[in-house]
Every structure is written in structure tokens, then in C-alpha cells.
Amino acid sequence: MIDTAPPGLKKHRMTTSTVVFMIFCLCAAGAYGIEDMIPAAGPGLTLVMLIVLPFVWSTPMGLVASELGSAIPEEGGFYKWVQRACGEFWGFQAGWWRTISIYFDNTIYVVLAGSYTASVIDLTPIEEYLFKASIIVGFTYINIRGIKDVGAVSTVISILVMIAFAMVAAFGFANWQSNPFEPFIPSDQTLFQSIGAGIAIGIWMYSGYESMSTMAGELEDPQVIPKATLITVPLIMAVYILPTMGGLASIGPWTDWASEGGLSYSDVVANHVPALGVVFVFVAVLANLSIFNTYITSGSRGFFALAEDNLAPKSFVKCSKDRGVPYIAVLSLGVFALIACMFPFEVIVVVDVILFMTAYVLIFISACILRIKEPDMERPFKIPLGTKGLIALCIPPVLIAFVALFINGTDYFVGGMLALLSGPVAYFFYRRKYGGLTKKDPMRHPLNPRTGLAIGDTRRLAWMFGSMTVIGIIAIFFLPWYDDPQFYTDDYGIEGLFDILMSCVRWMTAAFAALTVALLIIARRVEPADSAVQ
Numbered sequence: 001m002i003d004t005a006p007p008g009l010k011k012h013r014m015t016t017s018t019v020v021f022m023i024f025c026l027c028a029a030g031a032y033g034i035e036d037m038i039p040a041a042g043p044g045l046t047l048v049m050l051i052v053l054p055f056v057w058s059t060p061m062g063l064v065a066s067e068l069g070s071a072i073p074e075e076g077g078f079y080k081w082v083q084r085a086c087g088e089f090w091g092f093q094a095g096w097w098r099t100i101s102i103y104f105d106n107t108i109y110v111v112l113a114g115s116y117t118a119s120v121i122d123l124t125p126i127e128e129y130l131f132k133a134s135i136i137v138g139f140t141y142i143n144i145r146g147i148k149d150v151g152a153v154s155t156v157i158s159i160l161v162m163i164a165f166a167m168v169a170a171f172g173f174a175n176w177q178s179n180p181f182e183p184f185i186p187s188d189q190t191l192f193q194s195i196g197a198g199i200a201i202g203i204w205m206y207s208g209y210e211s212m213s214t215m216a217g218e219l220e221d222p223q224v225i226p227k228a229t230l231i232t233v234p235l236i237m238a239v240y241i242l243p244t245m246g247g248l249a250s251i252g253p254w255t256d257w258a259s260e261g262g263l264s265y266s267d268v269v270a271n272h273v274p275a276l277g278v279v280f281v282f283v284a285v286l287a288n289l290s291i292f293n294t295y296i297t298s299g300s301r302g303f304f305a306l307a308e309d310n311l312a313p314k315s316f317v318k319c320s321k322d323r324g325v326p327y328i329a330v331l332s333l334g335v336f337a338l339i340a341c342m343f344p345f346e347v348i349v350v351v352d353v354i355l356f357m358t359a360y361v362l363i364f365i366s367a368c369i370l371r372i373k374e375p376d377m378e379r380p381f382k383i384p385l386g387t388k389g390l391i392a393l394c395i396p397p398v399l400i401a402f403v404a405l406f407i408n409g410t411d412y413f414v415g416g417m418l419a420l421l422s423g424p425v426a427y428f429f430y431r432r433k434y435g436g437l438t439k440k441d442p443m444r445h446p447l448n449p450r451t452g453l454a455i456g457d458t459r460r461l462a463w464m465f466g467s468m469t470v471i472g473i474i475a476i477f478f479l480p481w482y483d484d485p486q487f488y489t490d491d492y493g494i495e496g497l498f499d500i501l502m503s504c505v506r507w508m509t510a511a512f513a514a515l516t517v518a519l520l521i522i523a524r525r526v527e528p529a530d531s532a533v534q
Contacts, residue, residue: 013221018151019228020235021158025294027058027208028236029287030161031243032112033201035264038257041198043248044184045191049202050241054233056396058206061360062233063383064367064394065210066226070381071370073223076305078210078363083309085366085373088437088445089460092311092430093423094362098210099302100422101355103333106295107340109288110135117285133338135289140334143296144320144327150297157290164283165243168265171272172246180248196407196482200353203404205240207356209233210363226381243268292337300329310434311427353408354416357401364394405471410479410501411488417468417508424461428453450526458527462519465512472509479505 037046068081078098083091114132117123123131143150185194209229247268248254257263266284270277300316304326307316316329370377371387383390406413430436432452437445448455485498494500 014151014224016224016228016231018155019224020231021155022151022294023209023225023228023232024158024162024235025154025290026298027232028205028239029158029290030165030284031205031240031265032284032287033205033259034240034244035257035259035262037198037201038244038248039186039255039262040201041194042183042185042189043254044181045194046198047181047241047245047248048184049195049198050205050237050244053202053206054237057203057400058209058236059233060364060393060397061207062209062229064364066229066381067379067383068363068367068370069229070223070226071377071379073225074305076301076308078359079302079305081370082362082366085369086362087460088309088311088431088454089427089457090362092306092427093464094359095302095306095311096423096426097355097420098359099299099306100419101352101359102295102299102302103336104340105352106292106299106333107337109292109295110337113285113288113292117281135292136334136337139289139293139296140330142293143300143330144325150293154290154294157286157293160283161287161290162239164280165239165265167276168243168268169246172243172248172250172268175250175272176246177250178248178252180245183254192407199400199404200408200412203357203400204353206236207353207360210360223380296330296333299333300326303329303332306430310436310439311430312434314434354405354412355419357404358420361398361401364398368394406475406478407482409487410475410483410498410505413475413479414501414504414508417472417505420468424464428461431457448526456527458519458523462516462523465519466516469509469512469516472505472512475505476502476509 034046034050037049041049065078069077072081072084074080076095079091079095082094110132113135114123114128117128117131142153185191189197209232243265247265251263251268251271266277266280269280303312303316306312307314307329316326316332318328319325320327368387368391371390375387383393385393405416408416431454435447436454438447438454446455447453448457451458480502483498488497488501489495
């Protein structure tokens with residue numbers, strides 16, 4: 001087998017079951033978060049989305065990740081897939097967006113663990129921070145010890161979480177009192193509004209199947225990742241659907257469900273065995289810690305791969321000599337979490353969803369491109385569909401991601417677009433500063449001396465800002481029709497906030513349009529006439 005580990009990293013032998021548990025932690029670690037979908041979208045629609053989304057969102061990603069992961073089992077995973085299919089620029093965007101999203105959302109799990117603990121133990125703000133800081137330090141240390149230790153911790157926690165939610169399902173179905181599908185949606189909302197209220201959480205809950213791929217270069221047999229992915233998809237469906245259905249059928253009212261301060265999965269058990277309610281809170285803390293633990297591993301390997309390609313600071317490539325762990329990248333996640341866990345992150349959650357959804361779109365597009373460009377590439381696991389069938393499989397999740405850009409709210413749209421903007425800005429800076437793939441292979445990746453970027457990059461930048469301009473124009477017309485201006489006044493306490501946000505949308509769209517035109521003019525002067533835009 002070809003050695004896919006970059007210099008410095010250490011190979012590890014890991015079983016399929018261990019990788020299953022790691023993917024389970026990366027994607028789910030329990031059904032926590034679905035509680036907020038129930039009152040927002042309605043119990044019936046929540047269950048339907050939990051049943052349907054796997055077939056149009058997570059299963060396509062699981063299959064695509066399995067095929068690409070088996071064909072390109074390299075450290076960096078999805079970043080390398082997009083790079084091979086679409087080139088350096090778009091590979092960087094996918095790697096940057098997903099890695100940055102991990103830095104932000106990873107901290108949320110520490111914050112949630114602190115909140116769950118504070119709900120049963122009276123903690124002062126300082127004590128709660130010290131608790132969160134101890135979590136960060138402890139799991140950062142586990143990650144510095146290496147991927148095998150991360151896998152061992154994930155295995156133990158995953159088993160406990162699965163047992164806990166199996167208990168919820170059992171108690172729920174044993175005490176069935178009402179139809180969990182009624183009402184289908186809240187009486188004061190249309191079906192479209194209800195879908196918009198719950199789809200972001202649903203997408204969030206069914207995402208993460210590509211994250212294990214960033215560690216492929218450290219496994220002696222990276223083909224265990226696609227095998228484990230195919231096992232994990234139905235397992236996560238069961239952990240989400242059965243406890244939620246049983247819980248809704250056994251306790252109510254559905255309007256009181258909430259992840260904080262309302263009915264939750266622990267109440268399904270605690271109503272019959274009160275002592276188990278505290279145990280369930282403990283499991284909830286463990287579940288959030290397991291996600292934090294595994295995403296330190298995944299996120300640190302993202303910047304490692306970018307740095308190895310001279311597209312991020314070279315310090316991220318440094319590995320410990322004894323364990324072969326990119327310790328600088330791991331420590332950077334820990335330090336960021338220590339600072340960020342002091343702040344609330346409600347808005348960051350959906351901004352993060354926009355970042356990883358866009359990276360997902362690039363992954364789906366890359367799978368289709370590679371089937372066309374490299375039909376004879378060795379694929380130990382291949383989706384049993386022809387190229388047209390694969391394209392048909394990828395269209396629904398791409399459409400879902402596109403629609404979700406607009407229906408999460410104007411505040412989230414503005415935040416998400418600004419977050420996406422960080423991708424081209426970071427590429428421009430890092431490509432010029434560190435040299436990118438030109439430094440590794442100047443013949444295959446020639447430098448444009450007039451821009452300091454790769455040949456064709458100004459056209460790629462123009463194409464990207466042109467796409468963002470089109471998205472902005474759609475938002476200018478759609479959001480005033482779809483959104484409720486009074487919601488922003490009530491929720492944020494700022495009169496006229498919706499008008500301010502829409503002004504931001506208009507100004508951003510105008511700026512993107514101006515950048516598109518400027519870059520096209522520059523490209524005509526500095527790019528070779530035959531340079532292709534990938």
C-alpha cells in the first residue's frame with residue numbers, strides 16, 4: 001500500500017468499529033439539538049425531516065465521502081478531493097471554510113457542556129469558566145497524545161450515549177400516549193416557514209461525514225473510513241428518529257421542548273425513574289465533550305494539510321517526534337477555545353452551517369467532476385451508479401444547501417456571506433506569502449509573476465465574486481418577502497434592525513459586483529489568454 005502519511009505524521013492501526021465510533025462523535029454523539037426543531041418546525045414536520053434528510057442530504061454525502069475517501073485516502077481528506085477535481089483555488093476554499101467552521105463551532109460544545117453541568121450543579125461564572133477551561137486543556141492533551149487515544153475515548157463515550165438514547169426510545173414507546181406526528185406544523189406558520197425554521201438544525205444534525213477523511217493519512221488502512229461511514233449513516237438515523245418519536249409520543253406539550261430550559265430527552269426517562277435524569281445530564285456533558293474531542297483532531301489536520309501545501313503558516317506542519325501529532329495545530333484549537341468559550345455563540349451556529357454547507361457543495365461538485373475527468377481512477381468503493389446517476393444523487397443536497405442560504409434569516413445571511421468572504425481573502429494573502437503549490441511543483445502549478453498568484457486565479461476570484469453577487473441579488477428580493485422585520489426588533493431589541501441588515505445586503509452585493517467587474521478587467525491584462533478557470 002502507498003504511504004499516504006505526510007512527513008512527520010505517524011501511522012496507526014485502527015479497527016472499523018473504532019472509526020465508526022469516531023464518525024458517530026463527529027456527526028452526532030446523540031440527538032441533542034433536535035429539541036429546538038420541535039417547537040420551531042412542529043413535531044410532525046420535525047420527524048418527517050429527520051426521516052427524509054438522510055436520503056437527500058447525509059446519505060449522499062456519506063456515499064460521496066466513501067467513494068472519494070477510498071480513491072484519494074490522503075491527509076486533508078475533502079480538501080484534497082476538491083483540489084484534485086477543481087484545482088488549488090477551490091480546494092483552498094473548501095479546506096478553509098470547513099476548518100474555520102470547526103474552530104468556531106467546536107467551542108460551542110464546551111459551552112454546552114458547561115451549561116448542562118451548571119443546570120445540576122450551582123456554579124459561579126468563574127467556576128463555570130474554570131470547568132470549561134479544564135475540559136479544553138484535558139482534551140487538547142488527549143489529542144496531543146495521538147489519534148489512537150482520541151479513538152479510545154470516542155469509543156467509550158459513544159457506547160454510553162447510544163445506551164442512553166436506547167433507554168429514551170424504550171421508555172418513550174413503552175409509555176406511548178399520543179400521535180407524535182400531530183400537529184404537523186405550528187398553526188400560525190405556513191409549511192414553507194416551518195421548513196425554514198427547522199432545516200438549519202436538521203442539516204446541522206446530519207452533517208460531518210466528511211470530517212474523518214482529514215485523518216486518512218494517519219491510518220495504516222485508510223479504507224476503514226468508507227466502510228465505517230456506510231455503517232454510521234443508518235446508526236445515526238436510529239439514534240435521532242426513534243428517541244424523538246418515542247419522546248413526543250410519551251410526554252408533552254410539544255411546544256415546551258427546548259435544548260435549554262424546556263422538555264428534553266432526559267425528561268422522557270426522568271418522568272419514570274427520576275434518578276436517571278441526572279445520569280442523562282452527565283451523558284449529555286459527555287456527548288458534547290466527545291464532539292469537542294474528535295473535532296480537535298479533524299480541525300487540526302485541516303490546517304496541517306493547507307500548511308503542507310504552502311497555503312497556511314508552516315508552523316502548522318510541525319509534528320511531535322515521538323507521537324507524530326501536529327501539535328501546533330492542535331494547540332491552536334485549544335487556545336482559540338479557551339478565549340472563545342467566554343462568549344455566547346448563538347449566531348455563530350448558523351454562520352457555521354453556511355460555511356460547511358458551501359464546502360459540501362464543492363465536495364459534491366468534485367465527485368461529479370472526477371467521475372468525468374478520471375473515470376478510470378481506482379475506487380475501492382464506488383457508488384453503484386453511473387456518472388449521470390451520481391449527478392442526480394448530488395443535485396438534491398446542492399439545492400438544499402442553496403435554499404438554506406436564504407431561509408435561515410437575514411441576520412444569518414449577512415453573517416454567513418461575510419464568513420464566506422474570508423475564503424478568497426485568506427487565499428490571496430497566503431498564496432502570495434507562502435507560494436502555494438507552485439513551491440512544490442512549479443511545472444504543474446505555474447506562478448503568474450504579475451499577480452503573485454497561480455495562473456488564472458484572478459478569473460477564479462471574479463467567478464467567485466460574481467456568484468456571490470447573484471446570491472446577493474436574489475436575497476435583496478427574497479428576504480423582504482420572506483422575513484418578518486418585527487422579529488428582529490423583538491429578538492434583538494433594536495428598532496429598524498431589519499432595514500439595517502437589508503442595507504448591509506445591498507452594500508455587500510454592490511461591492512461584490514464592483515469586485516467582479518474590476519477582477520475581470522484585471523484578468524484581461526494580467527492573465528494569459530488561454531488560462532482556464534477551474
